[in-house]
Amino acid sequence: MGHPWPTPKPRSEKRGFRYATQTAVPFALARPWAKPSLRSHPPKPSPTTHVPPYAGPPAARPGDVAGVLRLLAYLILATALMVLDYRSGWLRAARTQAEVAVQPLWWLAGLPSKVGTGLREEAVTRSQLARDNERLRNALLIQAARNARLRTAAAENERLRGLLGSAERGRLDVQLASVLDIDLDPTRQRLLLDSGRNAGVQVGQAVIDAGGLMGQVIATTPSTASVLLLTDPDHAVPVAVARSGIRLVVYGSGRSDALHLADVPLSADVRPGDELLTSGLGGRFPPGFAVGTVGTLRPDDSRAFLEADVTPAAQLDRGRDVLLLRGYKPVPAVDPAALPPAPVPAPGAPAAVQALSAATNPPASPSATATTRSEPGR
Amino acid sequence: MSRARNGWVLPVSLLLGLLLGLVPLPGILQPLRPYWLALVLAYWLLEEPEHMGLGMSFALGVLADLVFGGLLGEQALRLVVMAFILDRFRARMRFFPLSQQALVIGVLLVNDRVISAAIHVVMGAPQLPWLYWLAPLLGLLLWAPLHFALDTLRLRRRG
Numbered sequence A: 001m002g003h004p005w006p007t008p009k010p011r012s013e014k015r016g017f018r019y020a021t022q023t024a025v026p027f028a029l030a031r032p033w034a035k036p037s038l039r040s041h042p043p044k045p046s047p048t049t050h051v052p053p054y055a056g057p058p059a060a061r062p063g064d065v066a067g068v069l070r071l072l073a074y075l076i077l078a079t080a081l082m083v084l085d086y087r088s089g090w091l092r093a094a095r096t097q098a099e100v101a102v103q104p105l106w107w108l109a110g111l112p113s114k115v116g117t118g119l120r121e122e123a124v125t126r127s128q129l130a131r132d133n134e135r136l137r138n139a140l141l142i143q144a145a146r147n148a149r150l151r152t153a154a155a156e157n158e159r160l161r162g163l164l165g166s167a168e169r170g171r172l173d174v175q176l177a178s179v180l181d182i183d184l185d186p187t188r189q190r191l192l193l194d195s196g197r198n199a200g201v202q203v204g205q206a207v208i209d210a211g212g213l214m215g216q217v218i219a220t221t222p223s224t225a226s227v228l229l230l231t232d233p234d235h236a237v238p239v240a241v242a243r244s245g246i247r248l249v250v251y252g253s254g255r256s257d258a259l260h261l262a263d264v265p266l267s268a269d270v271r272p273g274d275e276l277l278t279s280g281l282g283g284r285f286p287p288g289f290a291v292g293t294v295g296t297l298r299p300d301d302s303r304a305f306l307e308a309d310v311t312p313a314a315q316l317d318r319g320r321d322v323l324l325l326r327g328y329k330p331v332p333a334v335d336p337a338a339l340p341p342a343p344v345p346a347p348g349a350p351a352a353v354q355a356l357s358a359a360t361n362p363p364a365s366p367s368a369t370a371t372t373r374s375e376p377g378r
Numbered sequence B: 001m002s003r004a005r006n007g008w009v010l011p012v013s014l015l016l017g018l019l020l021g022l023v024p025l026p027g028i029l030q031p032l033r034p035y036w037l038a039l040v041l042a043y044w045l046l047e048e049p050e051h052m053g054l055g056m057s058f059a060l061g062v063l064a065d066l067v068f069g070g071l072l073g074e075q076a077l078r079l080v081v082m083a084f085i086l087d088r089f090r091a092r093m094r095f096f097p098l099s100q101q102a103l104v105i106g107v108l109l110v111n112d113r114v115i116s117a118a119i120h121v122v123m124g125a126p127q128l129p130w131l132y133w134l135a136p137l138l139g140l141l142l143w144a145p146l147h148f149a150l151d152t153l154r155l156r157r158r159g
Helices: A008-030 A063-086 A091-123 A126-164 A349-364 B009-022 B036-047 B054-068 B074-093 B098-123 B130-154
Strands: A171-178 A190-193 A206-208 A213-220 A225-229 A236-241 A247-252 A259-265 A275-278 A290-299 A305-312 A321-325 A369-373
Touching: A063 A091, A063 B054, A063 B074, A063 B098, A091 A213, A091 B009, A091 B054, A190 A213, A190 A321, A236 A290, A259 A290, B009 B036, B009 B054, B009 B130, B036 B054, B036 B074, B036 B098, B036 B130, B054 B074, B074 B098, B098 B130
Parallel strands: none
Antiparallel strands: A171 A321, A171 A369, A190 A225, A206 A213, A206 A321, A213 A225, A236 A247, A236 A275, A247 A259, A259 A305, A275 A290, A290 A305
């Protein structure tokens, strides 16, 4: 069957096709709005197809095939980019570099909301300020009292740990960073922070807010950092159930209001409403930060395990500020005797005002550091 | 071409299209955010094809991917497909009344959503909520005002 028999047939078909297209040209002429290059498909430019285009500039004349080829080339290029980006190879480094160039755009896009907040703060009336001040002062008093109690508990905890000779869970160094208020790709759960490498932000730092764990830093540029939120489908965090200590893994769901708890053994002691804390396994996140609350449990597809939705503890939609943990390596042990026995803050106004002014200082500077103590069992 | 062009309109409008894609919207409106960049790009593809072609669309798409923090190449692919279709039908579309043009743009934006959904399926990324399928409708409604505004800016110096 090596004969060239099959070839003449397609050739004749082709010739027939060419003939058909040539007869179609007058038809195209009859309809002047039709672009001639759309109708005719001649291998050689024949004089009959040289119809002056009616509208617009002379469209790509030798065009059709070349246009399709160019389209194909670009499609292949785009697909290659996507695959490379998906496989997260060397392209990630190049991408980080390129993002430095894009920063001014982010800054510009974040500007309206920044200006808006500024204006709103300008427009606050005096009475409103006074009211806010009073409310915050009360809140501070309550928090300070609570903090004092916790500090004695922490001191006792440290003493007991010292007796047991176990590793000490020390102070946590945190850094305040504000969120750049822009909407990124809605399929990915990311945040952009306003401070970057220049402010000491590093890849891998855990990000928290007042409620609990938010995510981790995955890329930094000199003046921005992107945060992978817990809710991103690529994210997983090892957790422990606060009540029973069972260790599980919580995955992101892609929605900003839910996390996914999978592969819960049927016999595991997990109930709806259980609090989940980071377990510290894996070493990325320090233990003891709230992750979320378990919703209703249901059997998964295999019927061998349970799964559940988890409500995140942190406020994962765009907040104003977040805290970055600066590593949680142990710090020199605190001498329990050196601690004040029960530093109850004076309930008088001056102390509270002083503390308040101290508390309002950090947000003024973009990246102020503060030291807090981790409160694992909160 | 006989008309005098305001050369700055093209880059500035594209930049605005990018920025409008980033500007934060309240949570309810977020799914309805029209694909500004595609709308602006479609305008230039139709009106000034000598400045805007497949290559520029591709470059713009890559830039948009970088800016929006999405999968690199996704928007490049979507915009290139759109540019190709618009290029093919330019001669016809320029004779359409604005309302019909808007319809075609709406269909193109729906097509764009389909491509995006297909890419997400292939890449195993999560799909967007169904509400996002309403965004092309808004794009359709915005076509006429956008076209008018850009026309005014572009041809202002004439006359």
